[in-house]
Amino acid sequence: MMIKAAIVPRMGKDAIESIAVEEVELAEPGEYEARIKIMTCTICHSDIHALNGEHGAYEGPGIAGHEISGVVDKIGSRVTYVKPGDRVLCTEIRAGCGHCTPCLRGHTWFCENIPPMSFRVPSPYTRKNGEAITQTCSGASGFAEYTNAHENMLCKLDEDIPFEIGSALACGFMSGFGAVLNRCRIKPGESFAVVGCGGVGLSAIMGARLSGANPIIAVDVMEVKLEAARRFGATHTINPKTQDPMAELRKITGEFSAGTGKGEPYGADHSLVAVAGRGIKRLAFDLCAKWGQTVIVGHELWENEFMSDINAMELLFGKRITGSVMGAVELRRDLPIYMDFYRRGLVDIAALLTNRFPLDDIKEALQDSLHGALKNVVVIG
């Protein structure tokens, strides 16, 4: 059917300058797919990176948006999880088949039976001139009136959870919050440091606060982000542009008083880095105690993420470094729990949302995100 969608004619540098809403053809949903009438899609910086061509050499017209909430409109013949009328959120990870070896071991990310839900070429969208459109970031597209999504990408959205909260849950929130709950596993009273206080970093702070972390140290080069971090629960902030991070860390966590480490800061029991970049990861690792764990959430291109400046001797006493993608969540186990945290006021997901734009103003919405808006909402349905 013909629907409206926001398309860039060619992915690459500054593509969002040329983004425009146009009528495109959306194919019928496949046998395992649901068609979703999109209500909201929040903007993630991954959308901007993808449209700018930073996720790989995808050319041609592209469509983005992957933090999707809406209502199931139609289902394929083999769909069992949802029915028309169901409220859902749609993510770029999958729930897994539930019966292959990785799924049975709780690692649905590696499901053998359902393909990863990343770039899709060709997508079910076609321009009026017949050009195929590439879907970026996800096997569904949120900057459109409708999308087709594999049912495995869906999680039912409870009746009392607003669509825009579902959208924020679907990527940004769970990437930071989930990483803290599933990877850091903080014990009450342990210290936590986060480097990068955008939407993901602030969501990590919410996870640390809920876990009972103390102190919670927020690190960013933008004062406005450090102010936000304090609102979300950071007890201390460090701006590496104006402060020496290790000196500040020493004041906050205390320091060794004996042995070869005399004068060195204890460091945080847990650190998490929520932005891409090599020097930034080194900083997160240095903020972490010799017995602690650093969790890497922000990633860039593969070739830019080598960490050859870590000496194995630094790991001698059990210091660990690990990664997390999409909060390491089990989609249908964790998201209902996060919805309940929201319902009970334990996490303030609404405070992550900045400005709201109709689909026709998608360019302004993306530009506003580029200029520091935390998380903008494209209101579609």
Ligand SMILES: [Zn+2]
């Ligand atoms: Zn995202």
Ligand SMILES: [Zn+2]
């Ligand atoms: Zn599986």
